[in-house]
Amino acid sequence: MTQPLLELCDIQKTYALRRGLIERFTRKVADVAAVDGVSLAIPPGEIFGLVGESGCGKSTLAQIMVGLLAPSDGMVRYRGQDIAMLTGVHRRIYRRGVQMVFQDTHSSLNPRKRIRRTLMEALVARGLTRAEAADALPPLLAQVGLDTVLLQRLPHELSGGQRQRVGIARALAIGPDVLVADEPVSSLDVSLQGQIVNLLRDLNRELGLTIILISHDLAVVSRICHRIGVMSAGRIVEEGPPAEVLFAPRHPYTRTLIAAVPRGLESRRAQSVAIAEVCIAGPM
Amino acid sequence: MTDDPLLRIDGLHVAFGERSRWHDAVRGVDLRIHRGEVVGLVGESGSGKSLTALAVMGLLPRGAKVSSGRVVFDGIDLTAPGKVERLRGARIGMIFQDPLSALNPAIPVGRQITDSLRTHQRLGAADARDRAEALFDLVGIARPRERLRAYAHELSGGMRQRVMTALAVANDPELLIADEPTTALDVTVQAQVMAMLDRVRRELGIAILFISHNLELVAEVCDRVSVMYAGRVVEEAAVETLFGRPRHPYTRQLLRCTPRLDGETGPMPTIPGLPPRLGAVPPGCPFAPRCDAAFDRCTAETPGIWREGPHMAVCWEALR
Amino acid sequence: MIRACGGIAGFLGALIILSLLIMAVLAPWIAPFDPLRVSIPDQLLEPDARFLFGTDQSGRDVLSRVIWASRSSLSVAGFAVMIGLCLGVSLGLAAGFHRGTWFEQATMRLLDAVAAIPVLIWAIALVGIFGIREARIGPFMIGNEVKLMLLLGLLYVPTLARVTYTTALSESQANYVAARRLQGVGSVRIMLSDVLPNCLSPVIVQATLMLALGIIIEASVSFVGLGVQPPTASWGNMLADARNFLLSGEWWLSVFPGAAISLTVIGFNLLGDGLRDRLDPRHNITAVTA
Numbered sequence: 013m014t015q016p017l018l019e020l021c022d023i024q025k026t027y028a029l030r031r032g033l034i035e036r037f038t039r040k041v042a043d044v045a046a047v048d049g050v051s052l053a054i055p056p057g058e059i060f061g062l063v064g065e066s067g068c069g070k071s072t073l074a075q076i077m078v079g080l081l082a083p084s085d086g087m088v089r090y091r092g093q094d095i096a097m098l099t100g101v102h103r104r105i106y107r108r109g110v111q112m113v114f115q116d117t118h119s120s121l122n123p124r125k126r127i128r129r130t131l132m133e134a135l136v137a138r139g140l141t142r143a144e145a146a147d148a149l150p151p152l153l154a155q156v157g158l159d160t161v162l163l164q165r166l167p168h169e170l171s172g173g174q175r176q177r178v179g180i181a182r183a184l185a186i187g188p189d190v191l192v193a194d195e196p197v198s199s200l201d202v203s204l205q206g207q208i209v210n211l212l213r214d215l216n217r218e219l220g221l222t223i224i225l226i227s228h229d230l231a232v233v234s235r236i237c238h239r240i241g242v243m244s245a246g247r248i249v250e251e252g253p254p255a256e257v258l259f260a261p262r263h264p265y266t267r268t269l270i271a272a273v274p275r276g277l278e279s280r281r282a283q284s285v286a287i288a289e290v291c292i293a294g295p296m
Numbered sequence: 297m298t299d300d301p302l303l304r305i306d307g308l309h310v311a312f313g314e315r316s317r318w319h320d321a322v323r324g325v326d327l328r329i330h331r332g333e334v335v336g337l338v339g340e341s342g343s344g345k346s347l348t349a350l351a352v353m354g355l356l357p358r359g360a361k362v363s364s365g366r367v368v369f370d371g372i373d374l375t376a377p378g379k380v381e382r383l384r385g386a387r388i389g390m391i392f393q394d395p396l397s398a399l400n401p402a403i404p405v406g407r408q409i410t411d412s413l414r415t416h417q418r419l420g421a422a423d424a425r426d427r428a429e430a431l432f433d434l435v436g437i438a439r440p441r442e443r444l445r446a447y448a449h450e451l452s453g454g455m456r457q458r459v460m461t462a463l464a465v466a467n468d469p470e471l472l473i474a475d476e477p478t479t480a481l482d483v484t485v486q487a488q489v490m491a492m493l494d495r496v497r498r499e500l501g502i503a504i505l506f507i508s509h510n511l512e513l514v515a516e517v518c519d520r521v522s523v524m525y526a527g528r529v530v531e532e533a534a535v536e537t538l539f540g541r542p543r544h545p546y547t548r549q550l551l552r553c554t555p556r557l558d559g560e561t562g563p564m565p566t567i568p569g570l571p572p573r574l575g576a577v578p579p580g581c582p583f584a585p586r587c588d589a590a591f592d593r594c595t596a597e598t599p600g601i602w603r604e605g606p607h608m609a610v611c612w613e614a615l616r
Numbered sequence: 617m618i619r620a621c622g623g624i625a626g627f628l629g630a631l632i633i634l635s636l637l638i639m640a641v642l643a644p645w646i647a648p649f650d651p652l653r654v655s656i657p658d659q660l661l662e663p664d665a666r667f668l669f670g671t672d673q674s675g676r677d678v679l680s681r682v683i684w685a686s687r688s689s690l691s692v693a694g695f696a697v698m699i700g701l702c703l704g705v706s707l708g709l710a711a712g713f714h715r716g717t718w719f720e721q722a723t724m725r726l727l728d729a730v731a732a733i734p735v736l737i738w739a740i741a742l743v744g745i746f747g748i749r750e751a752r753i754g755p756f757m758i759g760n761e762v763k764l765m766l767l768l769g770l771l772y773v774p775t776l777a778r779v780t781y782t783t784a785l786s787e788s789q790a791n792y793v794a795a796r797r798l799q800g801v802g803s804v805r806i807m808l809s810d811v812l813p814n815c816l817s818p819v820i821v822q823a824t825l826m827l828a829l830g831i832i833i834e835a836s837v838s839f840v841g842l843g844v845q846p847p848t849a850s851w852g853n854m855l856a857d858a859r860n861f862l863l864s865g866e867w868w869l870s871v872f873p874g875a876a877i878s879l880t881v882i883g884f885n886l887l888g889d890g891l892r893d894r895l896d897p898r899h900n901i902t903a904v905t906a
Contacts, residue, residue, distance in 0.1 A: 078798055079798075080794055080797060080798070104800060107798065107799075107800045108799075108800065110798075111798055112794070112795070112798055114791040114794070114795070116791060119790040119791045119792065120790075120791035120792055120795060121792055122790075122792040122810055122814070123814065124813050124814060130792075133796075133799070133801075134795075134799055137799035137800060137801055138799075179795075182795060183795075183798075186798070186799055
């Protein structure tokens with residue numbers, strides 16, 4: 013087996029509960045675990061899907077992978093090296109090697125910067141001169157399927173799908189080999205979700221980009237991922253190829269997740285009443 | 297059905313803008329909802345589906361106005377000034393995508409319901425509390441007596457949506473308008489809320505206008521569905537017909553790209569291009585530039601209406 | 617042009633402020649008399665063709681004094697706001713960006729403590745403590761005026777810092793900042809080139825309103841004799857002199873400097889409100905994208 017590109021070893025992330033001033037001294041502050049012992053190995057060229065509901069810790073995990081957050085315990089390895097130990101040039105290689113695409117297309121772009129400036133800054137941050145960066149812009153836009161006309165626009169003048177493409181282009185501009193996409197399509201309409209998901213798939217096939225696709229939508233993830241991890245309450249409860257996870261789920265949580273996906277007419281005819289009663293009695 | 301519909305929307309136009317620059321975001325919507333019927337309104341963001349609902353409730357945001365058309369609820373013209381305020385909360389209930397902003401953060405949720413019961417139905421304190429408990433039970437809130445004392449921020453998203461629904465149906469409305477009630481929720485909670493809505497409908501026999509961008513979800517609860525594109529209803533049919541034999545290419549393409557758990561892999565089907573921007577709707581059929589079945593006539597002439605009983609589509613291709 | 621100031625009212629405010637500024641700069645040329653020229657025969661003359669605003673108890677031309685006084689009033693308010701902006705914005709920005717650190721806590725708590733006492737009270741108390749004697753610092757500004765500027769400037773810091781801090785706090789959480797971090801860009805660069813521009817609109821509005829406040833405080837402090845010292849004219853000390861004549865019928869002594877203060881304050885307030893409406897880049901587009 014090849015060496016994993018990105019590896020998580022028993023990652024924990026705990027947050028101290030906010031307490032009043034007096035309680036801070038009198039009582040021991042209880043910690044809340046957002047991520048509770050996650051280990052993962054992502055080989056190069058894989059699309060790994062991380063599925064779970066809000067609050068399960070998947071976004072925290074994403075921020076740990078890209079280095080925006082430090083884990084409370086455990087280790088993140090990039091190309092076999094602990095990222096906490098990296099210094100100087102190695103640190104910079106990791107920094108550029110792992111990039112992120114965000115969920116909220118509004119806050120992920122600076123509202124006062126035209127698209128050209130946002131992308132130029134990214135290219136310059138990679139180490140290109142301004143002239144080189146200007147030359148690199150058209151192919152970069154073509155890669156994400158955007159027209160060069162949009163360069164002169166401000167983020168609010170773009171549609172959600174276009175903004176997400178700009179977000180992807182900005183990440184690609186740095187020249188990463190791992191892309192962590194945190195809910196990249198959940199704020200988009202169904203008709204546009206496919207466009208973005210297919211773009212990620214193309215980037216994986218054409219550039220060999222390793223992608224970690226985080227989503228609450230099992231249907232989207234199972235479509236393009238090579239492997240899926242199901243996350244619940246800070247842990248990965250099930251992991252495997254999509255066909256196995258979908259059709260032979262082992263963990264009860266995975267089964268709940270699958271059962272909850274709307275099935276339209278199908279579920280209306282058969283089991284709507286049965287599910288209804290189960291769900292009302294179930295946990296909130 | 298022979299009787300008059302409960303809600304009738306005729307040629308509704310809603311315009312956005314300021315001073316002299318007005319653009320129609322809703323461009324002539326016709327919709328009927330009969331008593332006890334669940335009608336789905338489906339479309340992408342910007343299709344005008346939420347604006348249509350807000351126009352019915354008289355809650356249009358600043359900068360938007362009904363520029364023409366009529367909304368008639370049980371014989372009452374809601375576009376006339378002062379009419380809709382009296383019906384809102386009494387005969388028409390509503391739930392939104394974000395229940396937190398619709399609930400008062402400073403008052404326990406139970407009080408909000410009993411207050412509403414006491415104003416609208418003139419119930420006594422004890423009666424109102426009993427009724428509120430019964431409502432919480434209806435929307436599937438366990439231990440209703442305790443939860444009545446909770447504040448909105450102490451409840452989970454799914455719980456809030458249940459409280460919102462209890463509040464909306466408290467005064468036995470004839471129509472419930474649900475605007476993307478589950479969009480902000482996780483799938484498992486979404487399933488619970490949908491089951492709850494289904495139960496409320498069966499027990500109260502209430503008519504529902506269900507607005508969503510998710511076709512599969514709409515199919516689960518609705519009797520009839522209207523599909524909107526660029527401010528207009530482009531197809532309308534009974535739910536089985538719409539999913540079994542869609543006539544408008546937009547509906548077909550939308551159905552195809554709704555993600556399903558069928559184990560299929562590879563690229564996802566998509567609708568190429570983008571919906572038209574406000575004020576830049578192309579002539580002819582607005583969907584023609586993205587349509588896989590468009591021909592010359594589609595870009596030139598406003599499409600005609602194809603009909604087959606209650607099934608309606610606004611499309612040249614369907615008429616061929 | 618009217619749009620740039622946020623509507624008719626804002627435009628009117630800008631117009632008032634602009635004419636006042638021109639008046640202050642051109643004072644030596646447009647004032648008909650020397651504001652310090654004492655002329656006993658011309659004592660307490662009613663407004664007429666020669667003395668448009670009348671004369672005061674020393675026979676000085678009120679119009680010329682009002683014009684010259686705009687210099688001290690506007691410069692005190694203006695420089696004070698500039699001092700406040702430099703310090704307040706940098707502190708607020710740094711504190712908001714470094715959320716959850718001891719630096720944030722220490723800075724903001726200290727500023728809260730200062731802000732707990734109203735600016736006017738601080739100003740009177742401090743000028744009272746440090747005295748009103750002249751101290752030459754620069755070639756243009758002498759003594760008490762400069763002291764007043766520095767003091768006011770320092771007292772503006774908490775408010776301006778808090779305004780910057782609030783927006784910096786939320787902007788620093790935005791994903792575009794995270795994206796810049798991932799590009800390996802340093803904190804100072806991110807603060808200055810990404811966070812700061814997005815924090816400025818509320819700060820500019822606040823600063824405009826503070827110019828109005830500065831005019832009032834300068835006038836108040838001068839009125840009680842702790843501000844701009846006679847014989848230099850300021851609207852505040854002109855009002856102080858006019859106190860003695862309020863009941864004896866020499867109305868022009870109090871009305872004209874009073875009107876000048878009101879007009880300036882109204883001008884800054886109108887402009888501030890107009891800018892508030894205008895300056896949010898996401899403000900204008902809600903109707904188009906909704």
